[in-house]
Amino acid sequence: MALSKPSPTLYVSNLETKTKKPELKASLYSLFTPYGQVIDIVAKKNGGGRGQAFIVFAEQAGATAALRALSGGLFYNKELSISYAKAPSNATLSRQDPSLSREKAAIEAAKLVVSNAQGEYEQLEKEREADEAVLRGEKREAIDEDGESTGRDAKRLKGNEQENEEDEEEMELDDEDEDDQPSLICSNLPPECNEDIMSALFSQYTGFSSVSSFTASIPKSHPKSNTGSRSFLIKFDSVEGLKKAESETKGYLMQPGWEMSVSQK
The missing domain is CATH 3.30.70.330 (RRM (RNA recognition motif) domain)
Structure with missing residues (x-):
């Protein structure tokens, strides 16, 4: 030693x-x-x-x-x-x-990715606006010549609108599925506790998906938390793994005097 x-x-x-x-x-x-x-x-x-x-x-x-x-x-x-x-x-x-922080380096890398993505997005928007301008010009020409838009243009525009509506509906369904994901609320954790520690604790259970800080109101069924405590949301892909994790970690002591409260969201 x-x-x-x-x-x-x-x-x-x-x-x-x-x-x-x-x-x-x-x-x-x-x-x-x-x-x-x-x-x-x-x-x-x-x-x-x-x-x-x-x-x-x-x-x-x-x-x-x-x-x-x-x-x-x-x-x-x-x-x-x-x-x-x-x-x-x-x-x-x-x-x-x-x-020298690895977290800071990761944040800077993420900022660079976002910046590059923003540039690509703006470029795509310019190209889309140019395409729409050309399309509007073609429509005006068709109206000037025939007195009305062609059926082909109308069908194409209608089809684009329908595709956009379907995409929006699919996105809404995806959001609903994410909100319905089985989750546990864990409260009364020491201030130094973080996502890595909680992930290490819960990744041993089948169906563990992710962990994130929980800032919403703590359920009334939870005992009063210590001053400065943290709370986390633990997501699972299966109810079976969630129930086992809830049963085995309820009352888990991260350190003396910090008994973890656990309940389903």
Whole structure:
């Protein structure tokens, strides 16, 4: 156990290798979070990273407290080997220098994609307007010559309108299907809890689809949440997986004093 070079990131080895990665990360979070705010957990289930994980704390004191309290303890019936990590984690670097944040890089990349898409959209709009101008000119010519629009133009315009209406109806149906997707509302989660942690917890259940922050009113059936708590919406593709997840995670303790409330939306 190397104490000479303290770090907010702990290197944990001799972990059980048969446990699924989402369950392993959720269990590690529950084990280490009582000693301080855990901002990231990196665990691999293949290659040279089997049986190893990195626990990233927001503060050095939390990492030190966890190292001293948990070193040599049993975790899944195996003795934990814990030491300070030799290099700072990406999560730590991003807190020290926001320009190094992976999230910021992803946001900048997304902005570039949106910008390019906006340019393509504007170009398509110009081309569409030009085509409509040509079509209006052809219609005027046909009216000047014959006194009325040709049946072919009328049918084409009517057909375009019908296709647009069908597309709008299909989009509305898609929206309705998405709204009807089976979901769980989870409340009273610690402020440091995020989508990655919730995804790790619920991805072990069949039919898990996605997780997002929930900002609407919490159901009255939920007990009063702690101050500063967060809520999440967990979506499933199947009711069977949802019901099992609801049954097994209701009352789950992310950390002492934070009992998670779970109900169907």
